[in-house]
Amino acid sequence: MTGSPHLPDKVLVANRGEIAVRIITTLQRLGIGSVAVYHAVDAGSRAVELADEAVELPGNPPVSAYLNVEAIIDACHRSGAKAIHPGFGFLSERASFAEAVRDAGLIFVGPGTDAIRAMGDKIESKVLAARAGVPTVPGSTGAVDSVDAAIAVGEEIGYPLLLKASAGGGGKGMRVVNTADECREAFERATSEARSAFGDGRLLIERYIGRPRHIEVQVLGDHHGNVIHLGERECSIQRRFQKVIEEAPSPAVDDDLRAEIGARAVALAQAVGYYSAGTVEMILDENRNAYFLEMNTRLQVEHPVTEAVTGIDIVEEQLKIAVGESLSIAQADVKIRGSAIECRIYAEDADAGFLPATGRLHVVRFPSGDGVRVDHGVTEGHDITSAFDPMIAKVITHAPTRREAINRMHAVLNETVLLGTTTNREYLARVVATTAFGDGQLHTGFLDEHADELVRPNPTRSQENFVLAVGALHSSRFDRRHQLLEPHAGMAGWTSA
Amino acid sequence: MSMQIQLDGGEFRAVTVVRRPESSLVAFDDNDVRVVVSDGAVTIDGVTEPIWTASGGDDVYVHAFGRSWVVTVVDPAQRAAQESAGGGNAITAHMPGTAVSIAVAPGDQVNAGQTLMVIESMKMETPILAGRDGVVDKVHCAMGDSFDRGALLVSLIETENEE
Numbered sequence: 001m002t003g004s005p006h007l008p009d010k011v012l013v014a015n016r017g018e019i020a021v022r023i024i025t026t027l028q029r030l031g032i033g034s035v036a037v038y039h040a041v042d043a044g045s046r047a048v049e050l051a052d053e054a055v056e057l058p059g060n061p062p063v064s065a066y067l068n069v070e071a072i073i074d075a076c077h078r079s080g081a082k083a084i085h086p087g088f089g090f091l092s093e094r095a096s097f098a099e100a101v102r103d104a105g106l107i108f109v110g111p112g113t114d115a116i117r118a119m120g121d122k123i124e125s126k127v128l129a130a131r132a133g134v135p136t137v138p139g140s141t142g143a144v145d146s147v148d149a150a151i152a153v154g155e156e157i158g159y160p161l162l163l164k165a166s167a168g169g170g171g172k173g174m175r176v177v178n179t180a181d182e183c184r185e186a187f188e189r190a191t192s193e194a195r196s197a198f199g200d201g202r203l204l205i206e207r208y209i210g211r212p213r214h215i216e217v218q219v220l221g222d223h224h225g226n227v228i229h230l231g232e233r234e235c236s237i238q239r240r241f242q243k244v245i246e247e248a249p250s251p252a253v254d255d256d257l258r259a260e261i262g263a264r265a266v267a268l269a270q271a272v273g274y275y276s277a278g279t280v281e282m283i284l285d286e287n288r289n290a291y292f293l294e295m296n297t298r299l300q301v302e303h304p305v306t307e308a309v310t311g312i313d314i315v316e317e318q319l320k321i322a323v324g325e326s327l328s329i330a331q332a333d334v335k336i337r338g339s340a341i342e343c344r345i346y347a348e349d350a351d352a353g354f355l356p357a358t359g360r361l362h363v364v365r366f367p368s369g370d371g372v373r374v375d376h377g378v379t380e381g382h383d384i385t386s387a388f389d390p391m392i393a394k395v396i397t398h399a400p401t402r403r404e405a406i407n408r409m410h411a412v413l414n415e416t417v418l419l420g421t422t423t424n425r426e427y428l429a430r431v432v433a434t435t436a437f438g439d440g441q442l443h444t445g446f447l448d449e450h451a452d453e454l455v456r457p458n459p460t461r462s463q464e465n466f467v468l469a470v471g472a473l474h475s476s477r478f479d480r481r482h483q484l485l486e487p488h489a490g491m492a493g494w495t496s497a
Numbered sequence: 498m499s500m501q502i503q504l505d506g507g508e509f510r511a512v513t514v515v516r517r518p519e520s521s522l523v524a525f526d527d528n529d530v531r532v533v534v535s536d537g538a539v540t541i542d543g544v545t546e547p548i549w550t551a552s553g554g555d556d557v558y559v560h561a562f563g564r565s566w567v568v569t570v571v572d573p574a575q576r577a578a579q580e581s582a583g584g585g586n587a588i589t590a591h592m593p594g595t596a597v598s599i600a601v602a603p604g605d606q607v608n609a610g611q612t613l614m615v616i617e618s619m620k621m622e623t624p625i626l627a628g629r630d631g632v633v634d635k636v637h638c639a640m641g642d643s644f645d646r647g648a649l650l651v652s653l654i655e656t657e658n659e660e
Binding site: 041062357358359360362363365383384385386387413414415417418419420421422423425426429459462463464465466467468469470471472473474475476477478 | 500502504512514516521523525528530532534539541542544546548549550551552554555557558559560561562563564565566568569570571572593594595617641643644645
């Protein structure tokens with residue numbers, strides 16, 4: 001493209017919750033009009049309130065509204081938006097969506113369809129990664145379609161093995177097996193889980209690496225073949241194969257290793273002609289060997305830690321890239337400053353196997369201040385239902401050192417008030433307070449390994465009495481007609497002290 | 498007036514409250530707790546802690562000491578009635594959840610044990626059953642609605658001189 005391309009004057013955000021709010025925030029800062037789409041159950045959401053315009057989409061169940069390609073493209077045309085940002089999840093990694101958006105004469109704020117397609121297939125992506133010089137964990141070269149073939153792979157590369165869905169992600173269909181007998185037993189179940197979750201029962205088998213770190217490299221590429229990396233994130237703190245705490249930089253990665261894994265990620269992105277923001281996920285073994293896991297062709301949930309340490313707004317870069325601008329940042333300009341940590345607050349009961357929780361958020365208070373960022377999409381009165389992902393908020397702290405970022409995170413989590421449903425807030429505070437976390441001794445089995453330390457401690461008798469007394473005083477059960485103490489105004493029958 | 502109080506699903510115990518302008522007195526078990534509330538903070542026995550609360554129905558949510566707590570206060574008479582009968586006019590939610598299907602409408606004749614609606618809570622579906630034979634007066638939530646523990650879901654038309 002020649003001349004100076006212009007950012008679109010209006011962009012539709014095909015998502016909901018905190019990521020819709022986060023994208024709209026950058027659009028507003030750049031003076032770009034924003035269009036939200038929403039299902040009726042999200043009518044009062046923060047994203048809908050913040051956006052300049054909002055278009056309701058039909059759907060039952062509600063989640064289907066955000067997967068309705070035709071309705072979203074129609075909303076784009078009707079609102080006059082020229083581009084669609086897909087956020088993450090939902091349609092963000094569907095090549096057919098990107099294609100439909102572009103066929104409709106609109107800009108898809110994301111990578112090329114071929115790159116999405118190539119990286120979306122775990123088998124093809126491994127072949128491409130190997131060709132680009134990015135090593136992969138020893139394992140099957142393609143899908144394994146029978147128990148006997150799986151056992152043959154085990155004999156060849158040795159146990160323990162990891163079975164995982166070829167088409168999947170998010171831990172669905174994943175199993176670790178230590179012997180041929182376990183492999184035989186797990187194979188059928190993993191296949192049927194993969195089939196029901198992704199409509200594709202094919203499995204990959206690879207060597208299971210003990211105490212691995214999850215490390216990922218953020219890349220940015222433009223339409224002119226330029227690709228840079230923004231350093232790594234470590235996302236080793238996971239429950240049920242899903243990330244809960246992420247940070248940048250990784251305490252296990254020094255400048256040399258960063259340059260090495262960064263160069264590999266860039267090489268892979270270049271091999272598929274990648275443009276927009278993308279993430280190359282790797283695992284790091286105890287000898288600091290990095291192995292390719294997959295490439296995510298979208299913005300990541302945990303992108304804010306990279307933004308904090310680099311000072312780069314990744315959504316802004318995506319928008320500029322989408323209209324054909326060349327990258328304005330050279331690799332040498334990317335500097336990692338300080339340390340940033342992100343905690344994902346979920347509506348779930350961490351003390352009961354992370355069971356998702358529901359309920360109405362009656363009180364929502366997030367701290368603010370230097371080095372504190374909270375990305376969330378909730379308001380007081382907001383219902384947490386099982387219709388959507390139970391993530392309530394992402395809390396990010398940034399400080400000159402990792403120790404300070406951890407201390408700040410601990411304080412921020414303690415000061416975050418979410419009343420009305422069960423959340424993992426206190427659990428996260430306990431995780432960041434452990435010695436092992438402070439020492440950076442992270443691996444993806446961290447939460448299981450430290451489970452005993454992470455049990456909710458019993459409150460003291462004096463705390464219990466305190467809270468019982470407070471509860472009694474604030475209960476509507478006691479007759480308040482003669483009450484002399486009415487410290488705070490009610491809000492629709494609910495009081496905040 | 499004596500109520501029963503429970504912390505985070507623990508044991509119920511009797512509690513009384515006496516409110517006074519300068520401080521209030523909350524008594525439970527053998528504790529007499531003098532409470533001073535001012536400006537979003539509570540002082541008990543010389544300990545001052547900033548707190549947040551949200552209250553309604555039987556539950557009071559409290560944020561204090563960096564932790565979230567649920568205090569439940571119930572009227573012992575009502576509790577006994579609900580527990581013994583299960584045949585009252587009001588069918589309430591025993592846990593927070595979302596209505597996923599509704600099987601009845603006002604005016605419907607229902608039999609004891611019949612499913613009135615199905616709720617989803619903690620990713621599990623639970624049928625809400627009629628406690629007695631009767632006629633549906635009102636259905637208090639629509640499909641997809643979320644509600645708290647203790648919320649009224651369905652009411653039956655009042656019948657006279659049951660049993």
